[in-house]
Amino acid sequence: MPTLSEENYLKAIFHLGYGHSDGVSTNAIAYKMDTKASSATDMVKKLAEKQLVNYKKYQGAKLTEQGRQAAVAVIRKHRLWETFLVEKLNFSWDEVHQVAEQLEHVESEKLIDELDAYLDFPKFDPHGHPIPDKNGHIHKTEKLKLSQAPIPNTYICVGVNDSSAEFLQYLDKIGIALGTPIKVLSKEVFDESLTISIGGGQVHISKLVASNLYVNFNH
Amino acid sequence: MPTLSEENYLKAIFHLGYGHSDGVSTNAIAYKMDTKASSATDMVKKLAEKQLVNYKKYQGAKLTEQGRQAAVAVIRKHRLWETFLVEKLNFSWDEVHQVAEQLEHVESEKLIDELDAYLDFPKFDPHGHPIPDKNGHIHKTEKLKLSQAPIPNTYICVGVNDSSAEFLQYLDKIGIALGTPIKVLSKEVFDESLTISIGGGQVHISKLVASNLYVNFNH
DNA sequence: ATTTATTTTTAGGGTTGACTAAATAATTCT
DNA sequence: AGAATTATTTAGTCAACCCTAAAAATAAAT
Numbered sequence A, B: 001m002p003t004l005s006e007e008n009y010l011k012a013i014f015h016l017g018y019g020h021s022d023g024v025s026t027n028a029i030a031y032k033m034d035t036k037a038s039s040a041t042d043m044v045k046k047l048a049e050k051q052l053v054n055y056k057k058y059q060g061a062k063l064t065e066q067g068r069q070a071a072v073a074v075i076r077k078h079r080l081w082e083t084f085l086v087e088k089l090n091f092s093w094d095e096v097h098q099v100a101e102q103l104e105h106v107e108s109e110k111l112i113d114e115l116d117a118y119l120d121f122p123k124f125d126p127h128g129h130p131i132p133d134k135n136g137h138i139h140k141t142e143k144l145k146l147s148q149a150p151i152p153n154t155y156i157c158v159g160v161n162d163s164s165a166e167f168l169q170y171l172d173k174i175g176i177a178l179g180t181p182i183k184v185l186s187k188e189v190f191d192e193s194l195t196i197s198i199g200g201g202q203v204h205i206s207k208l209v210a211s212n213l214y215v216n217f218n219h
Numbered sequence C: 001a002t003t004t005a006t007t008t009t010t011a012g013g014g015t016t017g018a019c020t021a022a023a024t025a026a027t028t029c030t
Numbered sequence D: 001a002g003a004a005t006t007a008t009t010t011a012g013t014c015a016a017c018c019c020t021a022a023a024a025a026t027a028a029a030t
Helices: A004-017 A026-033 A037-049 A065-089 A096-103 A109-118 A165-174 A207-211 B004-017 B026-033 B037-049 B065-089 B096-103 B109-118 B165-174 B207-211
Strands: A053-055 A061-063 A153-160 A181-187 A194-198 A201-205 A213-217 B053-055 B061-063 B153-160 B181-187 B194-198 B201-205 B213-217
Touching: A004 A026, A004 A037, A004 A061, A004 A065, A026 A037, A037 A053, A037 A061, A061 A065, A065 A096, A065 A109, A065 B109, A109 B065, A153 A165, A207 A213, B004 B026, B004 B037, B004 B061, B004 B065, B026 B037, B037 B053, B037 B061, B061 B065, B065 B096, B065 B109, B153 B165, B207 B213
Parallel strands: none
Antiparallel strands: A053 A061, A153 A181, A153 A213, A181 A194, A194 A201, B053 B061, B153 B181, B153 B213, B181 B194, B194 B201
């Protein structure tokens, strides 16, 4: 069984390596884990010994299948707990992360199975992220970044990339939640900022914001 | 904030010292924590430095008010989680302890407040133990050990002293749950074992079992 | 009241996961 | 290519929490 710290590193490596096929640099890991590169090197070595990552000096770390399973299991728990907090305990989507970071490490297969059932087998967490199933399979969904969506057009917000409280509170403020229809009116050529319409009101958002919003075609 | 390990020691000292006014011996703490006496001494010193216990060499440890508050807060969380597991996630009373031991260390005031509300402010956990309130107050209940109850008489099972899976599964087997009426028919003088009647059937239980069962008068 | 047994503490280590500082490899720039 | 920069690793520490073995204090027994 991975330790708490190992689980956190595995998660970090999973997220950093998602979609890429090359190794994740120790520097990137250190940055994500808010620690020093030397600590990341140490941990990566330990994970390699435990067959959770493949690691060759100066070439970063890549999860093994075993490591991926462990990482995805933690992510599954994280997202199920986030869903629980929002659906049952009146948490808002900007409050869940910190608490789920702790809950995700609780070890009990029955607990997570029952929680899954209790929540009626949710497919997405409160940020629109897919919840891996018991076998570690992650349902791929069609979605695109609002920053890359053709305009003019109307979309539905289906998720966020950045789950920080600051970003989510900003979205609350301008009226964007999961499921909100977003009508993109125009894009500024200079800075790629967008003018969008939400529930009647008109809002101007930066490219950075648009690139952290996932949308789907309205069909 | 106490560390995870400190919280566990505080809990142990609280339980061991409950009702007594003298210090809890390091040996007793070590036994309860399943570690060595030297480790207990180390930790007790650390807790003393943090003003969570009063400690004088060779005289055991006593919780300070601050330490008691911390211990009770953990116990409150433990019992609320146990209640959640049984009421919402189909756990049986012999399965909850291990998982609650982990959940009790999750740190979030909102989480525990909301959980409390979600469970409709329960007063007792699945083993009949009182759940401390937010202010650390523990509701004292009238109850007596079945081993000390006058006979013949009929009682209601209101709690257990031993919450181990083995004991609870034994109770399941002989048909005792919280709220079960227990009619005590006779006591054997030799070993203080009891012949009791539960839901029609007649059962013979040892003194040890009887001393781990809390009952109330049937009124 | 000594001796014996038990409990508790101290001394000295081990492991995990972090750190700083220095060394080495890889990359980028000119 | 050679120099400068950046990334990565190594070496040496540190704190938390545990351990074993030995010493010291307390309690029990004769």
